Amino acid sequence: MIDSLPFFMLPVAFLLMFMGFPVAFCMMITAVVFGLMVFGDRVVFQFIEKIDDLSSNFVLAAVPLFVFMGSMLERSGIAERLFEAIHIWTRRLPGGLALATVIMCILFAASSGVIGATESVVGLLTIPVMLRYGYDRGMIAGTICAGGSLGTIIPPSVVAVVLGPLADLSVGDILYGMAFPGLVMAGLYLVYIFFRCLVSPEFGPAIPPSPNDPGFADKLLITARNLLPPVVLIFSVLGSILLGWASPTEAAAIGALASVALTMLYRTFSVSALFEALIKTLKVTSMIMTVLLAGTLFTGVFIGAGGINAASQLIGHLQLTPWTLLALMMAIVFLAGFFLDWISIVLIFVPLFTPLAKLAGFDPVWFCVLFLIMIQTSYLTPPMAPAIFYLRAVAPPEITIQHMYRGVVPFIVLQLLTLVITMAFPVLVTWLPSQMLQFR
Amino acid sequence: MGQPREELLRSGLLVRGIEQLSQAVGIAGAMLLVPLVLVTCYEVVARYAFGAPTIWAYEIGYMLTGAHFLLGMAFTLRAGEHIRIDVFSGRFSSKTRACIDLLGYAVVLPLTIWVALHLLRYFTNGLSSGERSGASAFNMQVWPFRLIFFTAFALLALQVIAEVLKLLGCLRAAHTR
Numbered sequence A: 001m002i003d004s005l006p007f008f009m010l011p012v013a014f015l016l017m018f019m020g021f022p023v024a025f026c027m028m029i030t031a032v033v034f035g036l037m038v039f040g041d042r043v044v045f046q047f048i049e050k051i052d053d054l055s056s057n058f059v060l061a062a063v064p065l066f067v068f069m070g071s072m073l074e075r076s077g078i079a080e081r082l083f084e085a086i087h088i089w090t091r092r093l094p095g096g097l098a099l100a101t102v103i104m105c106i107l108f109a110a111s112s113g114v115i116g117a118t119e120s121v122v123g124l125l126t127i128p129v130m131l132r133y134g135y136d137r138g139m140i141a142g143t144i145c146a147g148g149s150l151g152t153i154i155p156p157s158v159v160a161v162v163l164g165p166l167a168d169l170s171v172g173d174i175l176y177g178m179a180f181p182g183l184v185m186a187g188l189y190l191v192y193i194f195f196r197c198l199v200s201p202e203f204g205p206a207i208p209p210s211p212n213d214p215g216f217a218d219k220l221l222i223t224a225r226n227l228l229p230p231v232v233l234i235f236s237v238l239g240s241i242l243l244g245w246a247s248p249t250e251a252a253a254i255g256a257l258a259s260v261a262l263t264m265l266y267r268t269f270s271v272s273a274l275f276e277a278l279i280k281t282l283k284v285t286s287m288i289m290t291v292l293l294a295g296t297l298f299t300g301v302f303i304g305a306g307g308i309n310a311a312s313q314l315i316g317h318l319q320l321t322p323w324t325l326l327a328l329m330m331a332i333v334f335l336a337g338f339f340l341d342w343i344s345i346v347l348i349f350v351p352l353f354t355p356l357a358k359l360a361g362f363d364p365v366w367f368c369v370l371f372l373i374m375i376q377t378s379y380l381t382p383p384m385a386p387a388i389f390y391l392r393a394v395a396p397p398e399i400t401i402q403h404m405y406r407g408v409v410p411f412i413v414l415q416l417l418t419l420v421i422t423m424a425f426p427v428l429v430t431w432l433p434s435q436m437l438q439f440r
Numbered sequence B: 001m002g003q004p005r006e007e008l009l010r011s012g013l014l015v016r017g018i019e020q021l022s023q024a025v026g027i028a029g030a031m032l033l034v035p036l037v038l039v040t041c042y043e044v045v046a047r048y049a050f051g052a053p054t055i056w057a058y059e060i061g062y063m064l065t066g067a068h069f070l071l072g073m074a075f076t077l078r079a080g081e082h083i084r085i086d087v088f089s090g091r092f093s094s095k096t097r098a099c100i101d102l103l104g105y106a107v108v109l110p111l112t113i114w115v116a117l118h119l120l121r122y123f124t125n126g127l128s129s130g131e132r133s134g135a136s137a138f139n140m141q142v143w144p145f146r147l148i149f150f151t152a153f154a155l156l157a158l159q160v161i162a163e164v165l166k167l168l169g170c171l172r173a174a175h176t177r
Helices: A002-018 A023-055 A058-074 A078-090 A096-109 A117-132 A137-152 A158-167 A171-199 A216-226 A228-242 A248-265 A271-304 A307-318 A322-339 A342-359 A364-380 A386-394 A401-424 A427-439 B002-031 B033-048 B057-078 B094-129 B143-176
Strands: none
Touching: A002 A023, A002 A271, A002 A307, A002 A342, A023 A271, A023 A342, A023 B057, A023 B094, A023 B143, A058 A078, A058 A096, A058 A117, A058 A158, A058 A248, A058 A271, A058 B033, A058 B057, A078 A096, A078 A117, A078 A216, A078 A228, A096 A117, A096 A137, A096 A171, A096 A228, A117 A137, A117 A386, A137 A158, A137 A171, A137 A364, A137 A386, A137 A401, A158 A171, A158 A271, A158 A342, A158 A364, A171 A228, A171 A248, A171 A364, A171 A401, A171 A427, A216 A228, A228 A248, A248 B033, A271 A307, A271 A342, A271 B002, A271 B033, A271 B057, A307 A342, A322 A342, A322 A364, A342 A364, A364 A386, A364 A401, A364 A427, A386 A401, A401 A427, B002 B033, B002 B057, B002 B143, B033 B057, B057 B143, B094 B143
């Protein structure tokens, strides 16, 4: 009987969470109640140890630093410049505005580690333009939601920073591992938008040439002025992680400093903007870290009470083949994404699934990358769809919730396709880390 | 019926006092990001440009990271930014939601106080024994960081009290109307 006790932790935590009480507190309550039942009041010493461990984990410094870097860049007016520079090259293509939007999202994703503010900035900027040129509203909604949530699959990613310690893996390995699958996903978005608009131009008509179009030299000048500085910033941060020159935390600190320098270069710096970015960073970081803290208390009790052993025994009894097990785990994450946000999914399922995947003989880094790809769907699947919430906050009334629900479907399919491609070609994940090992 | 009014006024003052404290500590925590950035960047420069990594950057760095989010917990609760799953509860009446929150806080409050009291002992133990971190050659005293743990959880407990008082006020206002 005592063996099955940890299994009740999950339904109890879910019940509390679905009542709408803050996720962090629900996990804390569950951890304490079950901890008292299993270990008595000495469980408090386990809690104190976990608080000390988590607070002393320097890898997690990358969380506030990447959040800050992104929120500084979002306030800097760089979005307008990027859009202008990208759009002059894509405007004559079918769906050119949507393509420019996704490319801008990729660049933003490579400069920040969270979703949300990026989507709002990109949405505010590009939705009115796309509406003016008669783009299909579902197409607009899907592009903004899917593009805006690329932030966590393209490195750097706060989700990867949180996931690494939970799965007992190096954050750097996960960041290398996710680079190609992330680009595959973004690439699929671009290919889909291009061909969809080529086949049915009413989705996103190409803009006819006009005498006011800038010449080639002008285009190069605008690109050099608007695109080059942020791109140099992004690649110096990513590059120094990928080449092993700096740890993710150090690269994040350099990126944070450089993002402030960039706003000074573009003369958008102000003390009040800096202060706002700092306060925003604190709230986002505290939210993430409090859930993480509560989650480690939760899994500490779960593992201590024998939950992982019991789970692997149960899986052993079911006699699943490794691939069936993998499919089952991915299906659970997919379904959880309809109701839970990313941080709850990561905290509940990563510590539970990663050991099982390892036992089944899968490469844990590859497994975590699959997990990250699956989390992308959770942003788009209603009713709990953060990407749609952010879009609703910035979309004009012509774009209804029906447009949004319809618009995200093709992109969810593309995300699942990315999952299948990464499953079929694990080399996408393993190639880069192996190359980097030779460098080091 | 002057008495309940006076009580309400007093609890209003208490709520405001707690919230100002949460905010002040939260803003102080938010500012810690600035030294975190500078220290970490300096470490990189020291390693590559001066060829001499510091012995203190690592320990200062993780303490600033920990202090940053810990001191922000109460402020984030006050701002209502701790994430909730409102897929289902969005359909509940505001009164039902207030009751759920009250029940939840009724468990969270003793829990936070319990942890805070143990963290206080953890801090005084560290202070009296002069224990050091042993995390690097810098080998900091452990008590300053443990004082932050205690402060963060004590402040979180206070902010939970403020949240409870606010919810009670809302429920009472709804009742008298």
